[in-house]
Amino acid sequence: MANKTAAVAAPTNKKSWTSYIGEYGAFIALVFLVVVISVVSPEFRTAGNFLNLLRQATFNGLIAFGMTCVILSDGIDLSVGSTLALSAVICAKLIMQGVPAILAMIIALISGTLLGVVSGLLVTKGRLQPFIATLITMTAYRGFALILTDGKPISNIAKSIGDRPNQFAFKLMGKGNLFGKIPIPAILLIFALVVFFFVLNKTTFGRKVYATGSNAKCAKLVGVNITKTKVIVYAISGFMSALTGLILISRLDSAQPTLGDGYELDAIAAVALGGTSMSGGRGKITGTIAGVLIIAVLNNGMNLLEVSTYYQDVIKAVVILVAVLSDRKR
Amino acid sequence: MKIEMKGINKAFGSNQVLKDAGFVLEDGEVHALMGENGAGKSTLMKILTGVYTRDAGTVIVDGKEVIYKSPQEAEKAGIVFIYQELNVLFDLTVEENLFMGKEITKGFGICDKKAMRKKAQEAMDKMGVKIPINAVMSDLSVGQQQMVEICKALMVDAKVLIMDEPTAALTQSETEGLFKLIKSLRQKGVSIVYISHRMEEIFELCDRITILRDGTYVGTEKIKDINMDDIVRMMIGREIGVRFPARDAKIGKEMLRVEGLTKGKTFKDVNFSVKAGEVLGVSGLMGAGRTEIMHAIFGNLPFESGKIFIEGKEVAIKNAREAINAGIGFITEDRKTEGLLLEKSISENIALANLGKISDKSVVKKSKVDELVKKGIDEFHIKCFGPDHECNNLSGGNQQKVVFAKWVYTDPKILILDEPTRGVDIGAKKEIYSVINNLAAKGVAIILVSSELPEVLGMSDRIMVVHEGKITGIIDAKEADQEKVMTLATGGTL
Numbered sequence: 001m002a003n004k005t006a007a008v009a010a011p012t013n014k015k016s017w018t019s020y021i022g023e024y025g026a027f028i029a030l031v032f033l034v035v036v037i038s039v040v041s042p043e044f045r046t047a048g049n050f051l052n053l054l055r056q057a058t059f060n061g062l063i064a065f066g067m068t069c070v071i072l073s074d075g076i077d078l079s080v081g082s083t084l085a086l087s088a089v090i091c092a093k094l095i096m097q098g099v100p101a102i103l104a105m106i107i108a109l110i111s112g113t114l115l116g117v118v119s120g121l122l123v124t125k126g127r128l129q130p131f132i133a134t135l136i137t138m139t140a141y142r143g144f145a146l147i148l149t150d151g152k153p154i155s156n157i158a159k160s161i162g163d164r165p166n167q168f169a170f171k172l173m174g175k176g177n178l179f180g181k182i183p184i185p186a187i188l189l190i191f192a193l194v195v196f197f198f199v200l201n202k203t204t205f206g207r208k209v210y211a212t213g214s215n216a217k218c219a220k221l222v223g224v225n226i227t228k229t230k231v232i233v234y235a236i237s238g239f240m241s242a243l244t245g246l247i248l249i250s251r252l253d254s255a256q257p258t259l260g261d262g263y264e265l266d267a268i269a270a271v272a273l274g275g276t277s278m279s280g281g282r283g284k285i286t287g288t289i290a291g292v293l294i295i296a297v298l299n300n301g302m303n304l305l306e307v308s309t310y311y312q313d314v315i316k317a318v319v320i321l322v323a324v325l326s327d328r329k330r
Numbered sequence: 331m332k333i334e335m336k337g338i339n340k341a342f343g344s345n346q347v348l349k350d351a352g353f354v355l356e357d358g359e360v361h362a363l364m365g366e367n368g369a370g371k372s373t374l375m376k377i378l379t380g381v382y383t384r385d386a387g388t389v390i391v392d393g394k395e396v397i398y399k400s401p402q403e404a405e406k407a408g409i410v411f412i413y414q415e416l417n418v419l420f421d422l423t424v425e426e427n428l429f430m431g432k433e434i435t436k437g438f439g440i441c442d443k444k445a446m447r448k449k450a451q452e453a454m455d456k457m458g459v460k461i462p463i464n465a466v467m468s469d470l471s472v473g474q475q476q477m478v479e480i481c482k483a484l485m486v487d488a489k490v491l492i493m494d495e496p497t498a499a500l501t502q503s504e505t506e507g508l509f510k511l512i513k514s515l516r517q518k519g520v521s522i523v524y525i526s527h528r529m530e531e532i533f534e535l536c537d538r539i540t541i542l543r544d545g546t547y548v549g550t551e552k553i554k555d556i557n558m559d560d561i562v563r564m565m566i567g568r569e570i571g572v573r574f575p576a577r578d579a580k581i582g583k584e585m586l587r588v589e590g591l592t593k594g595k596t597f598k599d600v601n602f603s604v605k606a607g608e609v610l611g612v613s614g615l616m617g618a619g620r621t622e623i624m625h626a627i628f629g630n631l632p633f634e635s636g637k638i639f640i641e642g643k644e645v646a647i648k649n650a651r652e653a654i655n656a657g658i659g660f661i662t663e664d665r666k667t668e669g670l671l672l673e674k675s676i677s678e679n680i681a682l683a684n685l686g687k688i689s690d691k692s693v694v695k696k697s698k699v700d701e702l703v704k705k706g707i708d709e710f711h712i713k714c715f716g717p718d719h720e721c722n723n724l725s726g727g728n729q730q731k732v733v734f735a736k737w738v739y740t741d742p743k744i745l746i747l748d749e750p751t752r753g754v755d756i757g758a759k760k761e762i763y764s765v766i767n768n769l770a771a772k773g774v775a776i777i778l779v780s781s782e783l784p785e786v787l788g789m790s791d792r793i794m795v796v797h798e799g800k801i802t803g804i805i806d807a808k809e810a811d812q813e814k815v816m817t818l819a820t821g822g823t824l
Contacts, residue, residue, distance in 0.1 A: 204685040204692045211682050214671040221630065221660060221668055222683040222736070223651035281673060 025326055026274050026290035029319070033294060037301035044304050051183060057296035058185035061289065062244045063263055064270040065196045066237035068288045071271050072200070073233045074213040074280030075130035079119055080241045080267060082141035084260035087112040088245030089145045092154040092255035101166035105173075109242045115141060116238020120231035138264070145257040153256040157249065174251030185247050192240070196285045209233060213280025269316075270295055273323045294319065331392060331408060331489040331521055332357055333378070338387035340373055340545075347373050352387065352547050353540040355490065358519045360512060362532045362553070365542035365565055366755035367725040371525050374542065375492050379404040379411045408489035412479050414498060420468040425450045427467055428482050453485050457511060471617075473504030480511065484520075491515070492523040497531060498753065501616035502819075509535055527755065528782070529558050541565055566757050574788035575760065577767040581791065582606035584642065585775035586658075586744045588627065591636030596622045597799035600636065604744065604775040609766065611790030611807070612779040614819050619799035620779045621663055624746050628660045629653045640744070659742030661733055663749045663779075669733040670721045676732050677703045677717035683736040706735035711761060727758025734765055745769060748779045763789060783812050797821045 038045040063080050070077045091108035095101050115137065122133035161167040176184035200206040208229045211219035220226050241260070249255045273291030276283025298319060302312045333355040340348040348370045355361050363371045376382045378389060380398030389396055391407065398404040401411065418427055428450050434442045450463045459477045467475060476496060483491055497505045512522055512535060524536055532539060533553060541548040541564040548564050584605050591600040597619040604610045614620050625631035627638060629647035638645055640656050647653045653660070662668040671679055681688050681699050688698040703717040710731040714724060721729055730750065737745065747766070751759045766789065770776055780786050786793055787810060794804045795818035802818040814824055 202694050204689045204694060207678070207682055207685060207694065210674070210678070211671055214674055215667070217668050218671055219682065221628075221650050221662060223649075223654045224682070225649075225651060281671070 025323065026287050026294065029273075029323060030290050030294050030297065033297050033301070037297065037305070041301065041304045044301055049300070049304075051181065051186065053296055053300045054186040054189065055183040056300060057292050058183075058189045059244050059248065060263070060266045060270055060295060061189045061292040062192055062240045062247075063237075064267040064288050064292050065192055065285060066233075066240035067264075067267040068196070068271050068274070068276055068283060068285055069200070069209060069233040070130075070237050071268075071276055071278060072213045072280055072283055073209050073230055074216065075123060075230065075233065076134065076268070076278075077116075077119060077234060077237045078131065078134040078264045079115070079138040079141055080237060081260035081263040082138045082145065083112055083115045083238050083241040084245040084248070084263060085145040085257055086115060086141040086148075087242035088249045088255045088259050089148050089154070089257055091246060092157050092249055093148060095157055095170070096154060096160055098162075100163075101161050101170040105170070105246055108246060109239060112242020112245070113235045113239040116235040116241075117231055119238070120234030123234065124227040124230050142257070142261075145259075149255070149257045151257060153254050155254040157255065158253050170250055172250070174247045174249070185251075188243070188247070193285065193289055200285055205229075205232070210281055213277075213282075215281070266295060269320055273320060291323075294323075331355075333409075333490065333521075334388075334390040335374065335378060336388050336390075338374060338377060338389075339385040340370075340377060340382060341385055346545065348377070348384075348545040350387075350546050351542055353550060355521050355523060356538075358516055358521055359537040360516055360522045360524055360535055362536040362539040363523055363525045363542070364527075364532065364539060364561060365548075366757060367727055367753070368544075368755075369542040369565070370545040371542055372494060373545075375411060375494070375523065375525070379409055379492065381411075405486055405488070408487060409492070410483035410486070410488040410490070411492040412476070412483065412494070412496065414494040414496075416472070416475050416479055418467050418475055418479060421466065423464050423466055424461060424470070424478050425463045427478055428453070428463075428485060432486075449485075450481075453481050457481055457484065458514070459507075459511070471501075471504065472499040473501060473507065476500070476504075476508070477511070484515075488520065490521045490523065492525070494525045495527070495753065496524075497526065497528065499616070503615075505531075527753065529561065530784070532561075533558075543567055562756055565755075573760070573784070575764050575767060577609075577770055579607040579767070579770040579773075581608045582773060585640065586627075586777075587639040587642075588623075589637045589639070591623065591626060591633055591638070593622070593626060593631070593633040595799060597626070597633075597796075600799075600801055602794055602801065602804060604777055606743075606773045606775050607770050608791045609770055609776045609778055609789055611786035611793040612777060612796065613781075613783065613786045613793055613815050614796035616781060618796040618819070620796050621748055622799075623796070624660065624748055624777070624779060627653075628658060628746065630660075654740055654742075657741075657743035659737040659740055659745040661730075661737055661745070661747045661750055663752070665726070665729055665733055665753075670729060672722045673720065675718045675720055676707065676712065676714060676724075679721060679732055680706050680736045680739065684739050687739065702739060706732075706739065710735045710765065725755070725758075727754040727761070730754050730758065730762060731765075734762065738765075738769065742774060744775045744777070746777045746779070749781060750778070751780070751782070751785060783815060786815070787812065795819050 043049060067077055067080065087108040090111050091104045094104035094107060119134050119137045122128050122136065123130050126133065158167055158171055161170055172184055174185065178184065178187055200209065208224045211224055212226055212229045216226050245259065248259060270291035271288050272278065273294055274284065274287025276287060298316055302315065335352040338348050338351045351370055351374050365371050373382065377384045380400045380403050398407065419430065425446055429446050434445045436442045447463060454461060454463060461470065461474050461477060496508060500508060515522065526532060536553050538550060538552050539556065539561065540550040541561065543565060582605055584603050587603040589601055592598050600623055612620050622631060626633045629649045629652055638647065645656055647656055666672060677699060680703050684702060688694055688702060700717065707714065707717065712731045713728050721732060751762055754762065766776060778786065778789055787807065790807045792804055793807055793810050793815060795802050795815055797819055802821065803824065805814065817824060
């Protein structure tokens, strides 16, 4: 009899234990990584390095936030890297031709959003699989970026800006600091996190995104406009890519048509690490930020520990595999 | 083959699903297994066929105690489970499905197509079913797909077939075909376990009946010694009283009128109207176009010509949102794929349909959500752990109550119900009937589409019958009976 009760009780305990891991798995892994690397590398645990790490995380983070929305709606956006490059090139090109930097930056953000809308329309109105639709836009946008620049980088952008306020605005995006210490990109990342958290959790739009990814047929029948919801998530993803592009060119003071190549994979990895279901409907933005930080900590830590770049990729792959497997047990 | 299951216990986590359950299946009989949703019928059968392991109890097959570790082992012994959600590969042909995993080869893994085709054809002929064996599964009707599944079972010499709600998606003639087949199998000595909620079928088809309640064996009776009331009493453990509760509703002005609605061959020149407080039953065979007409009214299916009037005003509804704004609610036929976000909570499901009510300038107000959902759970007697209970883990009846709750709070003036009690047990059915009556009493115009004739007859004020996309008659429920409706449904005239 005692045996039997144990058999009944055991699965319940186990279940709550795994669901606990599933819920906070990414954060537990993050804390674990930070502690381990802090112990072995004194350089890692300095405040300066943490701020540096946060700035490095920004590029992937901003893109991964947009990607989270797309994946939650049962889509995927492979075009983020190309969108980043094309918007960045547009911005640089406009500045070189004398358009005020602030205006050029706004135009770049609008361009990125519209490029996302195109992907969204291909998915909804064009009825293409998201993977194929964004594979097409990914290829096309990269091509346009190369055409616009003739394949050459646009350099010394800041110098070519005549008036001070515009030059300041352009430099601020990537190189600026708050109180002389906290990088502006890191502040943008935290601000974006708050906005995305609010939109996904507290607004009717957030509910529609989850519902669309969970069961589009059912959502449609209760009056959710699936087409609109999907187009908006791709637009968000495009906007975030363009924003990341602006930070990048400000930091590098140069816009290359090959910018952001392969960024889509890091973003998708971060979303997956954060426990978001690749088939949509389930996931959290807090998971994504944990995933982004895990990747950033790994990159930063392995560099400080002078791990060979060849091994770095393998280690990253193992971490992602373990995280995704532990998530599946849920 | 004789099967005896005794004292079966099974728990999933802390949830005791079976407690001292069991039954005895004799050679060559059709044995009904009945019980409310969650009574443990499917679980008991899954234990028999090795899908689940048991915590306690014995299974004796032909005098020997057995434990099948997998469905394959059970199949080898001659016991095959045909699930309600058919287990077929839709992109492959009939023949490929029949031989999946047991292909005849010429050696080296090269398929012997000719031999397989011949054997498949023989098996089909033996069953007396005409289905082209090179047809792709997805091109067949659900009834035909089911026949293929049965054929697959017979090809491995099944001596026991377990069927879970086999007629749920079949047309009338397909159902008749299935019954004929079951009866001929019985003559050949095949035993059949028949799980169904449809009383009429049980009485037509089965020899004996075993009833389970809350995972426990209640009793076994010969069908000829028992009546419907006895079965219901055994299933729910108390008297249920009248099957269809009385309604106290005043029939008011016309709410919806449809004129000349046409879409190719799907439906043609459909004319009808529903008044406030009225329940219009819609009857007809599966595939007659009833569901399509409802989707057209709701803006979910474009139609070629025709007019729709709501409270006397013509409307042009292009999508579900406009339909909802115009005051129409629609509880669709398929609760699992269209009615609910299954992996989401009760709260999220009710909230999604009522986003306007629970938000302020697009920002969701948690207090409003909680208030609405709590009201829904209380008002509709949804049995759950709380608002966060995932819909997947609710019984069919409770899932349907969630669907009702989410629609009722959109305050519809016209509510379309498509098969609202399909797969719902008798206790929950009656609760749903009461909900329908309350809505009618509040002046909602209700369209009730149902394949269950007694339900249409018992609940409607008027009955509209559809045959091959055309309305063959609208009759007053007081003058209607089963025979009249069936005559119209099969294209006859009164």
